[in-house]
Amino acid sequence: xxxxxxxxxxxxxxxxxxxxxxxxxxxxxxxxxxxxxxxxxxxxxxxxxxxxxxxxxxxxxxxxxxxxxxxxxxxxxxxxxxxxxxxxxxxxxxxxxxxxxxxxxxxxxxxxxxxxxxxxxxxxxxxxxxxxxxxxxxxxxxxxxxxxxxxxxxxxxxxxxxxxxxxxxxxxxxxxxxxxxxxxxxxxxxxxxxxxxxxxxxxxxxxxxxxxxxxxxxxxxxxxxxxxxxxxxxxxxxxxxxxxxxxxxxxxxxxxxxxxxxxxxxxxxxxxxxxxxxxxxxxxxxxxxxxxxxxxxxxxxxxxxxxxx
Numbered sequence: 001x002x003x004x005x006x007x008x009x010x011x012x013x014x015x016x017x018x019x020x021x022x023x024x025x026x027x028x029x030x031x032x033x034x035x036x037x038x039x040x041x042x043x044x045x046x047x048x049x050x051x052x053x054x055x056x057x058x059x060x061x062x063x064x065x066x067x068x069x070x071x072x073x074x075x076x077x078x079x080x081x082x083x084x085x086x087x088x089x090x091x092x093x094x095x096x097x098x099x100x101x102x103x104x105x106x107x108x109x110x111x112x113x114x115x116x117x118x119x120x121x122x123x124x125x126x127x128x129x130x131x132x133x134x135x136x137x138x139x140x141x142x143x144x145x146x147x148x149x150x151x152x153x154x155x156x157x158x159x160x161x162x163x164x165x166x167x168x169x170x171x172x173x174x175x176x177x178x179x180x181x182x183x184x185x186x187x188x189x190x191x192x193x194x195x196x197x198x199x200x201x202x203x204x205x206x207x208x209x210x211x212x213x214x215x216x217x218x219x220x221x222x223x224x225x226x227x228x229x230x231x232x233x234x235x236x237x238x239x240x241x242x243x244x245x246x247x248x249x250x251x252x253x254x255x256x257x258x259x260x261x262x263x264x265x266x267x268x269x270x271x272x273x274x275x276x277x278x279x280x281x282x283x284x285x286x287x288x289x290x291x292x293x294x295x296x297x298x299x300x301x302x303x304x305x306x307x308x309x
Contacts (some may be wrong), residue, residue, distance in 0.1 A: 003048050003138055006102065009062055011055040013043045016138055020179040031060040031070050038084075039245035041170065045139020046213045046248050050083030054091045054101035061097040068092075079259040080221055080288045081213040082250045082260055087219040105137075105141055111245045111302045112143040118279070119149030119209065119243055119300040120156055127153075127206040128161040130196060133223035135211025135243060145211045147180055147245040149300060154186050161206060162188040165196055167223060169267040169285065193225050197232035208233050212244040215299060217254040217309060219292040220244070230295040241302040242291075242308075251309070255290040263287045 004013050005119060011028040017040065018024065026042050028034045034056030037043050043052045051075050060070040071092050077197060087104060094100035123129065129150055136147030143151060153160055162181050167173035174190055181188035191199065199205050212220040220226075220242050226286045233240040250258075265283035270276045293308035 003141055004043065004052060006055055006105070009059065009098075011052065012058070013037050014054065014138070014171040015042050015256070016044055016062065017042055019047075019086055019138070019175055028056070029059070030063065031056040031065060031074065033234055034059070035074055035077045042173070043215050045135065046081040046083040046211070047112075047140040047145065047245060048138070049078060049081050049248060050087035051101070051104050051108055053077070053084050054087040054104045055098075057088055057091040058097040058101040061091075076192075078261060080261045083213075084249050092096075108141040108245075109143060111247075112140055112145060112148045114302040115145060115243055115245060116143065116148035116152030117301055118302070118304050119241070120152040120158070122159060122239070122241060122298070122300075122305070123149065123153035123160060125158045126160070126161060127158070128204060130163045130165070130199070130205045130208045130229070130238075131177060132165045132173065132193075132196075132208075132210045132226055132229050133167045133246060134172040134180070136177055137181060138176050139211060144180070144275055145245065145300075146209045147177065149209050149243050150181075150186065151184060152194065154184065157212050160186065162186055163196075163199065164188060164190050165193045165229070166190060167225060169271070171271070172223070175307075193228075196229050197236075198237040200232050200238050201237075205238055208238055208240045209300075212248055212299075213288060214250050214258055215242070215244050215248050216250045216258060219255040219290050219296065219308060220299075221255065221258045221260070221288045221290050224286055224289050227291050230291045232234075234295050239297040240295060241297055241300055241305075245302055255292070258290060260289070261287040275307075
């Protein structure tokens with residue numbers, strides 16, 4: 001299923017808040033609808049957020065909205081992923097916002113396949129690969145970044161296995177990455193986040209491949225828990241790769257300048273309507289953390305594998 005598609009000046013988004021239980025599309029008719037969808041994570045993942053924002057700005061243009069106002073509101077929807085502001089700026093400076101958004105849609109699919117081919121070169125036959133959060137087709141228009149690397153290796157006939165961290169608190173690994181791997185018939189196992197280090201210590205993981213919401217000077221920002229995975233990988237000599245398109249690169253800022261989004265405490269206090277902690281419990285819920293460059297083996301892009309900067 002496509003993460004999103006554009007039809008009759010409407011944006012259809014696969015609702016990732018209800019996967020894998022249900023497969024339904026949310027229809028967005030205004031840029032405000034897209035902002036809401038991004039905020040509540042109907043659409044998530046840096047590349048997907050960027051393209052969805054592009055279509056949102058295209059709708060703002062079609063409806064004669066104040067483009068500067070719409071751009072500011074759109075950029076504030078989720079501040080950590082740099083693709084969001086990149087996409088908004090690209091669309092509002094174009095002559096034809098709808099055409100530009102459609103072009104970005106097509107580019108994303110091609111970019112991910114190129115990234116997958118480059119990334120597959122570091123995957124060996126027989127590897128067991130750990131991934132954190134969801135950086136698959138659901139985080140992009142199609143194919144995926146980190147899971148795109150795994151897909152490409154599988155398409156080359158390599159015998160690989162995947163281990164997915166559940167990725168608390170919203171369980172993108174459990175709900176989305178496992179689901180994607182099952183759709184591709186790629187062998188996959190699910191673990192709790194805290195088990196990643198143990199499996200590396202036992203020598204059961206050969207590579208780590210994750211995505212990124214921003215690549216900046218000194219490292220990357222990615223889903224909370226990525227830093228703990230990177231530290232364990234460093235300790236147990238497991239190569240740690242990041243798969244990210246050039247649109248995710250922020251060469252002007254450092255990891256210390258990245259605004260880390262704090263989300264609703266309710267995501268931590270319970271799940272799916274079930275209370276897991278005492279009422280009134282104080283919560284910290286940062287949605288992302290940063291992984292310093294010295295913990296990263298290489299960054300897989302559509303142009304090849306590069307060193308962090």
